[in-house]
Amino acid sequence: xxxxxxxxxxxxxxxxxxxxxxxxxxxxxxxxxxxxxxxxxxxxxxxxxxxxxxxxxxxxxxxxxxxxxxxxxxxxxxxxxxxxxxxxxxxxxxxxxxxxxxxxxxxxxxxxxxxxxxxxxxxxxxxxxxxxxxxxxxxxxxxxxxxxxxxxxxxxxxxxxxxxxxxxxxxxxxxxxxxxxxxxxxxxxxxxxxxxxxxxxxxxxxxxxxxxxxxxxxxxxxxxxxxxxxxxxxxxxxxxxxxxxxxxxxxxxxxxxxxxxxxxxxxxxxxxxxxxxx
Amino acid sequence: xxxxxxxxxxxxxxxxxxxxxxxxxxxxxxxxxxxxxxxxxxxxxxxxxxxxxxxxxxxxxxxxxxxxxxxxxxxxxxxxxxxxxxxxxxxxxxxxxxxxxxxxxxxxxxxxxxxxxxxxxxxxxxxxxxxxxxxxxxxxxxxxxxxxxxxxxxxxxxxxxxxxxxxxxxxxxxxxxxxxxxxxxxxxxxxxxxxxxxxxxxxxxxxxxxxxxxxxxxxxxxxxxxxxxxxxxxxxxxxxxxxxxxxxxxxxxxxxxxxxxx
Numbered sequence: 001x002x003x004x005x006x007x008x009x010x011x012x013x014x015x016x017x018x019x020x021x022x023x024x025x026x027x028x029x030x031x032x033x034x035x036x037x038x039x040x041x042x043x044x045x046x047x048x049x050x051x052x053x054x055x056x057x058x059x060x061x062x063x064x065x066x067x068x069x070x071x072x073x074x075x076x077x078x079x080x081x082x083x084x085x086x087x088x089x090x091x092x093x094x095x096x097x098x099x100x101x102x103x104x105x106x107x108x109x110x111x112x113x114x115x116x117x118x119x120x121x122x123x124x125x126x127x128x129x130x131x132x133x134x135x136x137x138x139x140x141x142x143x144x145x146x147x148x149x150x151x152x153x154x155x156x157x158x159x160x161x162x163x164x165x166x167x168x169x170x171x172x173x174x175x176x177x178x179x180x181x182x183x184x185x186x187x188x189x190x191x192x193x194x195x196x197x198x199x200x201x202x203x204x205x206x207x208x209x210x211x212x213x214x215x216x217x218x219x220x221x222x223x224x225x226x227x228x229x230x231x232x233x234x235x236x237x238x239x240x241x242x243x244x245x246x247x248x249x250x251x252x253x254x255x256x257x258x259x260x261x262x263x264x265x266x267x268x269x270x271x272x273x274x275x276x277x278x
Numbered sequence: 279x280x281x282x283x284x285x286x287x288x289x290x291x292x293x294x295x296x297x298x299x300x301x302x303x304x305x306x307x308x309x310x311x312x313x314x315x316x317x318x319x320x321x322x323x324x325x326x327x328x329x330x331x332x333x334x335x336x337x338x339x340x341x342x343x344x345x346x347x348x349x350x351x352x353x354x355x356x357x358x359x360x361x362x363x364x365x366x367x368x369x370x371x372x373x374x375x376x377x378x379x380x381x382x383x384x385x386x387x388x389x390x391x392x393x394x395x396x397x398x399x400x401x402x403x404x405x406x407x408x409x410x411x412x413x414x415x416x417x418x419x420x421x422x423x424x425x426x427x428x429x430x431x432x433x434x435x436x437x438x439x440x441x442x443x444x445x446x447x448x449x450x451x452x453x454x455x456x457x458x459x460x461x462x463x464x465x466x467x468x469x470x471x472x473x474x475x476x477x478x479x480x481x482x483x484x485x486x487x488x489x490x491x492x493x494x495x496x497x498x499x500x501x502x503x504x505x506x507x508x509x510x511x512x513x514x515x516x517x518x519x520x521x522x523x524x525x526x527x528x529x530x531x532x533x534x535x536x537x538x539x540x
Binding site for chain 2: 105
């Protein structure tokens, strides 16, 4: 009886996700494989083709490095900021949180566009560089990996700050008081108490930022263009410009595999590294 | 907490916040410029780029579509997501554990992969009209948010209140609407707002599901940027930011912003 009631209530969402997400995505993954008799590699021939192409390998590698840098920089900046925010007096803390939520709620297109304006030939960054005499002429900053990284860090730092403020607030204050009463300075307390306890939260933040930047489209499209293609922009180009659907399916399947592997490995790691777990 | 924070750390935090908010202020300034190209600081002062949003029919049309997708998609997601969240909490032991994993799949699977797969299966193979395919995409996208936020609020709901009402003779469906729903109201509102914002800002799913005559505002913004680099984009961005501020004020008044921070 309970079983039936539970299934009846859960069935619309279950059916919707199964038929409109699981099956279509499974079809895409299926499409990414070739036919058994084809080429030297049989059904994995399309993947062999993907990795045989220097251009495609570059796209994948660039996506990994950009997402990696974005994750590392966002973690460092986010942790330092969250550390200060979590220790502010309450009124200031809530103001700082509101100021971090605001950019988070603003669309990715708008936030990427801001950097398109800032980093352009006539943009503010170039104006400042020339006014201070650091460079003679305008520097070409758009359509470089650096531009994509800066804009993505900009997009993901608020998320990281909010995740980590929550994590740092959950660390019992008694532990820090105990460590300082036992003679540890703030730096020692940070590295011996706060950081180890924050590791599971840091991993959650890192996974969120890595997966989101690995699969993003708008930012690499606007700031990387066709010169600095990443997996997201390459998938769009294969599917909607070249109409190479099997090729697009391979890109989609690789993205999916990277994301699922990252999430599985990192959640397992988070569980193992959690000092509070028994 | 009264531990002293190193001044350098405070300075760094200040820099991070300037980095976070500076670019948005620059967009605001650029939208008021009287020039035909984007520039900051603005030269002259004019609201004509705001007028321009209304004059370009593509913007008018896509704003309407975006609002339709956000309201309808979120509405449908609430109608199918709330019962699912309820079932997950009320009948947890009777339902398989993989069900909650299934419900987070729309967040786990990259949005761009979902968009591409829907284009292939729903638009091309099943022949579903573009507008409906787009609605399907937006609904799927927000279901996990609805289920997660509503579940969180059901987790602190005391189901014995519901049992008391039922044992006093109230029919289950009526009990849900008169007892359960009012108690999880703040969760439902939070789920609505979070979903609405996710839907209105979405690029990666919509990218593949827009077609001739049917597009959303973010996709139209990208298309406009390919051709023009005038302050219209900045003024649209400002309108979107003002909308965001409005939403934040409403949230603050009704629920407190702590809900969004989670």
